[in-house]
Amino acid sequence: MFVQLSRIASPDTQVFINANRLIGVYNFNAESNRENDELRSLNSLKIKDKISSLSPENTISIGWYLGEESLDPFFDISNGEILSVESFLIEFKDLAGTHKFNKSYISSYGVEASIGGLINGEASYINDDYFQTNDKLSGNENINDSFHPFLIQKISFTQQNIENNTWIQCSIQSFSFDLQIERKRVNRIGNRKSRFYYPIIPIKGSLSISILKTEMFSVKDFVLLPKGDLNIKLESCLGKYREYSLKNCVLDDISESLDIDGNNTIELKYSFEIYERILGPLS
Amino acid sequence: MPRTRVISQSKAVYASPTGISGASAFQPTQLRRVDSFSFDIDYAGSRQDIREFGRLARISTVRASEITPTVSLGYYLTDGENEKKLGLSINGLNGNPNSVTTLTGVSQFISGILSEDIVEKEKNLYVVTVAEGKDAFSPNFTGERSQHTTIAFGNATPTTYTANFAVGEIPRADVELECGNIVFLSGSSGINPAVNRQTAAYIGGTFVLPTPSTGSSSVDVLKHGDVRLMFSNNGLGVGGVKFNDIHAQSASVEVPLSRESIERLGSQLPYAKPLEFPINATMSVNAIVDEYNSGSLQTILTGCAGLVGTDIALVVKNRCDQDNELIFLMKNAQLDNQNFSLDLEGNETVDLTFSAQIGGRDTTDAGVFCSGAFGTGNHTGTF
Numbered sequence A: 001m002f003v004q005l006s007r008i009a010s011p012d013t014q015v016f017i018n019a020n021r022l023i024g025v026y027n028f029n030a031e032s033n034r035e036n037d038e039l040r041s042l043n044s045l046k047i048k049d050k051i052s053s054l055s056p057e058n059t060i061s062i063g064w065y066l067g068e069e070s071l072d073p074f075f076d077i078s079n080g081e082i083l084s085v086e087s088f089l090i091e092f093k094d095l096a097g098t099h100k101f102n103k104s105y106i107s108s109y110g111v112e113a114s115i116g117g118l119i120n121g122e123a124s125y126i127n128d129d130y131f132q133t134n135d136k137l138s139g140n141e142n143i144n145d146s147f148h149p150f151l152i153q154k155i156s157f158t159q160q161n162i163e164n165n166t167w168i169q170c171s172i173q174s175f176s177f178d179l180q181i182e183r184k185r186v187n188r189i190g191n192r193k194s195r196f197y198y199p200i201i202p203i204k205g206s207l208s209i210s211i212l213k214t215e216m217f218s219v220k221d222f223v224l225l226p227k228g229d230l231n232i233k234l235e236s237c238l239g240k241y242r243e244y245s246l247k248n249c250v251l252d253d254i255s256e257s258l259d260i261d262g263n264n265t266i267e268l269k270y271s272f273e274i275y276e277r278i279l280g281p282l283s
Numbered sequence B: 001m002p003r004t005r006v007i008s009q010s011k012a013v014y015a016s017p018t019g020i021s022g023a024s025a026f027q028p029t030q031l032r033r034v035d036s037f038s039f040d041i042d043y044a045g046s047r048q049d050i051r052e053f054g055r056l057a058r059i060s061t062v063r064a065s066e067i068t069p070t071v072s073l074g075y076y077l078t079d080g081e082n083e084k085k086l087g088l089s090i091n092g093l094n095g096n097p098n099s100v101t102t103l104t105g106v107s108q109f110i111s112g113i114l115s116e117d118i119v120e121k122e123k124n125l126y127v128v129t130v131a132e133g134k135d136a137f138s139p140n141f142t143g144e145r146s147q148h149t150t151i152a153f154g155n156a157t158p159t160t161y162t163a164n165f166a167v168g169e170i171p172r173a174d175v176e177l178e179c180g181n182i183v184f185l186s187g188s189s190g191i192n193p194a195v196n197r198q199t200a201a202y203i204g205g206t207f208v209l210p211t212p213s214t215g216s217s218s219v220d221v222l223k224h225g226d227v228r229l230m231f232s233n234n235g236l237g238v239g240g241v242k243f244n245d246i247h248a249q250s251a252s253v254e255v256p257l258s259r260e261s262i263e264r265l266g267s268q269l270p271y272a273k274p275l276e277f278p279i280n281a282t283m284s285v286n287a288i289v290d291e292y293n294s295g296s297l298q299t300i301l302t303g304c305a306g307l308v309g310t311d312i313a314l315v316v317k318n319r320c321d322q323d324n325e326l327i328f329l330m331k332n333a334q335l336d337n338q339n340f341s342l343d344l345e346g347n348e349t350v351d352l353t354f355s356a357q358i359g360g361r362d363t364t365d366a367g368v369f370c371s372g373a374f375g376t377g378n379h380t381g382t383f
Helices: B081-085 B142-147 B298-302
Strands: A014-017 A025-033 A037-039 A049-051 A057-065 A088-093 A098-114 A120-127 A129-133 A156-159 A171-180 A183-186 A196-199 A204-212 A227-235 A241-257 A265-273 B011-017 B029-031 B034-040 B047-050 B060-063 B070-076 B123-129 B149-166 B172-178 B181-186 B189-191 B206-208 B227-231 B238-241 B247-256 B279-288 B292-295 B310-317 B324-341 B349-358 B367-372
Touching: A057 A088, A057 A098, A088 A120, A098 A196, A204 A241, B011 B034, B029 B081, B070 B149, B081 B367, B149 B189, B149 B310, B181 B189, B227 B247, B238 B324, B238 B349, B279 B324, B349 B367
Parallel strands: none
Antiparallel strands: A014 A088, A025 A057, A037 A049, A057 A120, A088 A098, A098 A120, A098 A129, A098 A171, A156 A227, A171 A204, A183 A196, A204 A265, A227 A241, A241 A265, B011 B029, B011 B123, B034 B070, B047 B060, B070 B172, B123 B149, B149 B172, B149 B181, B149 B247, B189 B206, B227 B310, B238 B292, B247 B279, B279 B349, B310 B324, B324 B349, B324 B367
16 A cells, blocks of 8 residues: 655665765755856747756765764775776665766765764765666664764874874874865767766875864964874774875964963864875774 | 651762862861752763764764763851852952942952852862751761761852842852762761863862851841842933832842853863853842932943943841941942833832953952951951
8 A cells, every 4th residue: 555655754765885874874865066158049038948968967976973883974985086088887776766876986085073072074975877766765774883983072183104193292183184176077969978987197195183272272382283293083982093194284274262261272274185095904 | 777858957968179188088178058959960061962874863972072071069157168169259348338339359250260260160069968857967977877868969060140139038058069979978977079171080089067056147147138239339320210219129130151162173072161250240139219310221322431441349247237238349240131010000110230340359349249257357448
């Protein structure tokens, strides 16, 4: 008997990448952008028709909590690296059916954390091969995930190749980094869909750190990182950890601000480029 | 034999500094005339549920912020003894208390807290419960420790202090505190409940509670009839009541001491909890109206009226109306509110609210100052 759905909520939805169900997903967004060509002819002011010569380009973004059990939607599934042309099948399955985004290429990746919250990851993908199926969740799939999140209380920053880790002294209130992987679509005559999307090099990353000022920090004296490698280690309550290694970070911007009854904060902005793997395995 | 219930007869309250490590167990001092004590531990407020797509129930919870137990403590005012034990300054005044214009501030009521003095700003509190049916104030206290239970509150910082004086009531103080840790113990001795804010580890030391008693203060409690309310200015140029002619029914002094929790990534607890500024102390007076002052509200907008402050003194003598036991002085108070009301059967009353902003610990021309006879033996008319 057909039962009309009244709505679809988050418990009725699951996200898969290459048939692996992602754990800890809190946000999913898909957007399709159609580029239409207008057909016009001489002797007429009207637009005769609009056609799209290429398959529409879709952007998919996924947000997830970082923890022991959470599958990094890129690093834990990829055989290659961010510089590769590896593609993924992303499925968004709910009680109504499944959205399938075939041959999706990662276009951005980021992690952010701040006081009072959890550590969040966000990844975006780009593709032009989308279709739907009637493959539905039955509503009886039991998910008994246990989850041990990485804790903001256990984040540590270390600077490579120096004796003393000055980051320990800093009252870091929040940090975020993200990689923007601009990709170029490669088509060929006879195909509406792309052959692949290849990354445009260099791939740039940006890192922002917000610190409460408790002493005079000096960039000149290398108390704070002016240029170098920074490791960000995330740890769970059970002691398991993952580590991001951001190489060749260069300090682009420092700003300091204070207002009445507020605390003096320092914002640091770094940029870096991707040449190698940035995320270590879960240990 | 287990208790069937716990009543106030079986309770005593103590306070100590947080740094009590040493070779021998520290003996906290007792807070006297306590008539109310309550505490609350909110576990849920610090928790954050983690939910994901595909599941209705949460998959995990994580503690996103610190758990901050709160304590409410109420006691009858005497000579400033409890104030001193809670880290407040009761030696902050000089001058003749018979005239508010001669009283001068020496150090703020919250000077120790303002300077973030580790001895004054943070205390441990202890509440002992003795065997059912027995007075806590018993000479057999030390011999019956095995029947006691103690709740120890570590890193307690006051968040509000209020002193209330009202006709027909015994003058009292109510203090709200926030704690960093609570330890439930068998007996009346144990580990220091205070924790290190950087590491969340116990800072070490032990305590043993001494035998509690009524104490040796010359006053049991203060009386409303021994309270004098004096203003240095009889009016502030905007009209309304003549301050020194009102028949005060109640007066209260409130000093808010809220703190900001500063956390950082990688730290288990907030590594600092500084005071939030500005600190606006308030004095509220409810009185029966007698005479009015001339004046106009319009003068605030066009003249200098409303810019003038007044000093307000609450002087309390002992029961023999001879010695000054406790004095509160609010300097450079601004009038915030005048509220008049009258009905068919009552007297016309006015509610006055004044506020004074507390400056640094050495600021003497504005703020709240206190003087108490405890410990000084100073019962003369001049401080």
